[in-house]
Amino acid sequence: DTAVSQTPKYLVTQMGNDKSIKCEQNLGHDTMYWYKQDSKKFLKIMFSYNNKELIINETVPNRFSPKSPDKAHLNLHINSLELGDSAVYFCASSRLAGEVEQYFGPGTRLTVT
Amino acid sequence: GQQVMQIPQYQHVQEGEDFTTYCNSSTTLSNIQWYKQRPGGHPVFLIQLVKSGEVKKQKRLTFQFGEAKKNSSLHITATQTTDVGTYFCAGPKNYGQNFVFGPGTRLSVLP
Numbered sequence: 001d002t003a004v005s006q007t008p009k010y011l012v013t014q015m016g017n018d019k020s021i022k023c024e025q026n027l028g029h030d031t032m033y034w035y036k037q038d039s040k041k042f043l044k045i046m047f048s049y050n051n052k053e054l055i056i057n058e059t060v061p062n063r064f065s066p067k068s069p070d071k072a073h074l075n076l077h078i079n080s081l082e083l084g085d086s087a088v089y090f091c092a093s094s095r096l097a098g099e100v101e102q103y104f105g106p107g108t109r110l111t112v113t
Numbered sequence: 114g115q116q117v118m119q120i121p122q123y124q125h126v127q128e129g130e131d132f133t134t135y136c137n138s139s140t141t142l143s144n145i146q147w148y149k150q151r152p153g154g155h156p157v158f159l160i161q162l163v164k165s166g167e168v169k170k171q172k173r174l175t176f177q178f179g180e181a182k183k184n185s186s187l188h189i190t191a192t193q194t195t196d197v198g199t200y201f202c203a204g205p206k207n208y209g210q211n212f213v214f215g216p217g218t219r220l221s222v223l224p
Contacts, residue, residue: 041199043156043214056211090155098205100146100212104155 003027004105006091012111013081020077021108023091031055032074033092033102034066043090049074050097081112115140117204119215127223132189134218136202143205145178145185150217151198159187192222 004025013019025032033056034046048056049068063079074091091105116139126132136145144163148156160169162178162185169176175188189196199217206213 041150041217041219043201043217045211045214048211058211092156100144100161100203100205101158102156102212104157107155 004091004093004103006089006105006108008108009106010109010111012113014113015081015083017081018077018079019081019110020075021089021091021110023074023076023105025072025091025093025103025105027093027095027103028072029093029095029103030071031094031097031099032068032071033094034074034076035090035092035104037088037090037107039087047074047076048097055097078110081110083112086110086112115206115213117202117213117215119200119202119218121218122216123219123221125221125223126192128194129191132192132196132220134187134200134202134220136185136187136215138183138204141182143182145182146203146212147176147185147187148201148203148214149198150201154198156201189220192220194222194224196220197222 007022031050033048037043046060047066051071052068065077068074088107088109090107092102094102118137120135146161147159150156166180167178173190177186199219201214201217203212203214
């Protein structure tokens with residue numbers, strides 16, 4: 001069974017559209033994260049939720065809105081997509097907030113045209 | 114702001130050769146982690162180092178944390194094609210719950 005799953009795996013869309021990426025973990029972890037990996041492979045954290053509460057919000061445009069309906073799910077909604085949003089988005093989870101061992105999902109490759 | 118750097122950016126080795134990547138932080142770290150990302154894959158946690166001067170081994174991989182807790186290294190002995198990928202170090206951001214990842218070292222192993 002996949003520990004951290006994301007859908008969709010690939011997402012191709014046009015500028016200005018709104019899209020969502022979903023993430024689910026079945027590890028029973030309390031904390032979930034969203035990372036963005038750009039074309040140069042640089043990994044940067046965007047958000048972190050602990051038990052459905054937002055605990056980390058890096059400098060991310062407010063077009064990005066995370067939502068955690070329960071501690072096993074963390075979704076990412078992006079409004080008014082821009083070319084610069086093209087990247088691979090990884091969801092991750094850890095047992096506790098700040099715990100170093102994070103389990104990453106397979107990633108969602110977003111291409112904005 | 115806090116920076117985590119890695120060198121080299123890329124490394125090409127012949128299978129059987131050794132490989133080392135270095136990680137340097139602009140600030141003292143409470144701990145450092147290493148992740149591996151295979152091409153087309155996702156980052157996978159390898160190890161965490163906590164103590165000053167700590168050395169840990171995983172088969173052919175040797176991880177070291179510097180005495181000043183500002184640098185770390187990952188050494189692979191006798192590389193294999195399965196070692197191909199990008200190796201990231203990461204450290205806590207300003208002792209918080211957030212992590213800063215280094216830019217990674219991309220390893221290619223030629224058979």
